[in-house]
Amino acid sequence: GEPIQLLILFSEAFSSKEEMFYSSAFKRINNLAMTKNIQTSTVLITKEEENKLAIPFANIKADAIIIMGQFSKEYVKEVIKVQPKTVLFDFFYYDLELDSVVTDNYFAGYIATQYLIDLGYQNIGFVGTLNTTMSIDDRYMGYSRALVQANYPIDKKYIVNDRNENNQIIDFKLPSKLPEAFVCNNDYTAYLLIQKLSKASYRVPEDISIISFDDVIYSQISSPPITTIKVSRNDMANETIKLILRRIKNPSIWHRRVTMSVRIIERESVKKEN
Numbered sequence: 699g700e701p702i703q704l705l706i707l708f709s710e711a712f713s714s715k716e717e718m719f720y721s722s723a724f725k726r727i728n729n730l731a732m733t734k735n736i737q738t739s740t741v742l743i744t745k746e747e748e749n750k751l752a753i754p755f756a757n758i759k760a761d762a763i764i765i766m767g768q769f770s771k772e773y774v775k776e777v778i779k780v781q782p783k784t785v786l787f788d789f790f791y792y793d794l795e796l797d798s799v800v801t802d803n804y805f806a807g808y809i810a811t812q813y814l815i816d817l818g819y820q821n822i823g824f825v826g827t828l829n830t831t832m833s834i835d836d837r838y839m840g841y842s843r844a845l846v847q848a849n850y851p852i853d854k855k856y857i858v859n860d861r862n863e864n865n866q867i868i869d870f871k872l873p874s875k876l877p878e879a880f881v882c883n884n885d886y887t888a889y890l891l892i893q894k895l896s897k898a899s900y901r902v903p904e905d906i907s908i909i910s911f912d913d914v915i916y917s918q919i920s921s922p923p924i925t926t927i928k929v930s931r932n933d934m935a936n937e938t939i940k941l942i943l944r945r946i947k948n949p950s951i952w953h954r955r956v957t958m959s960v961r962i963i964e965r966e967s968v969k970k971e972n
Contacts, residue, residue, distance in 0.1 A: 705760035711865040712767025718914040726935035807840025823856030826883030879907040889916040903969035922966035
C-alpha cells in the first residue's frame with residue numbers, strides 16, 4: 699500500500715557533533731523505516747523556533763511524528779496539536795500521555811557508580827549540569843542513590859557543570875581537590891575531562907578513574923579508552939518504529955513508555971585495584 703509518511707523532528711541543541719548518540723540513533727531509525735514501507739522527512743528545530751513555539755512543518759504531510767532530543771513540554775504540546783500520533787525519543791513528560799522510548803538512565807547512573815563502589819572507591823564526583831536534560835538528572839539521581847546506599851557522602855565540591863542551560867558544552871573547571879573517580883554524564887564530556895586532567899598532569903586511570911555513558915566514538919578514540927554504559931541504539935530504533943506502527947493502527951490505544959536496559963562496556967579508564 700501507500701508508504702507511511704513519518705516526520706522526524708530533531709532538536710538543534712542535540713544535533714551538534716558532541717551529541718553522537720542522537721545522530722547514530724537517527725540513522726538507525728531511518729534505515730529501519732526504509733524496510734517497513736515508511737518514508738521519512740526530517741526537520742531541524744532551532745532553539746529560537748522552540749522558544750517561540752514556531753511550527754515550521756505544518757504543511758508537511760505526516761501520518762506520525764518522532765521527536766528526537768528533549769524539547770520543552772510547551773513545544774511538545776504544540777506538535778501534538780498538528781499530529782497527536784507522536785512518539786518521544788529518549789525523553790518523556792509525566793503529564794503528557796504520549797508513547798516514548800527511553801534509556802533507563804536512573805539505573806544507568808546507579809550501576810556506573812555502584813561499579814566504582816564495588817572496586818573500593820568512596821570519593822566519587824559527577825560531571826554534568828543538572829536541570830539541562832532529563833537524562834543527566836536521572837543519571838545523577840542514580841549516582842546519588844548508590845552513594846547514599848553505601849553511606850558515602852555526596853560532596854558538592856565534586857559536582858562539575860559541563861554545559862550551559864542551552865545544552866552547549868562549556869569550558870568547565872576541575873575542582874581544586876579531586877575525588878578518586880568521576881561519573882561523567884556522557885562520553886564526550888569524559889573525553890574532554892581526560893584531556894583536562896592530562897594537561898594538569900593527572901593520569902587516567904592511575905591517579906583518577908573515569909566512567910561515562912553512551913558508548914559513542916569518543917569512548918573509543920579517547921586515550922585511555924573509556925569504560926562506559928551502553929544502551930542499544932538498534933533496539934531503541936526498533937521499539938520506536940514499533941510504537942509508531944502500533945499508534946497508527948490504533949490511534950486511541952493506551953500510551954506506552956518503553957524503557958531500554960543498559961550494560962557496562964569495560965575499557966581502560968577505571969583502575970581495578972583501588
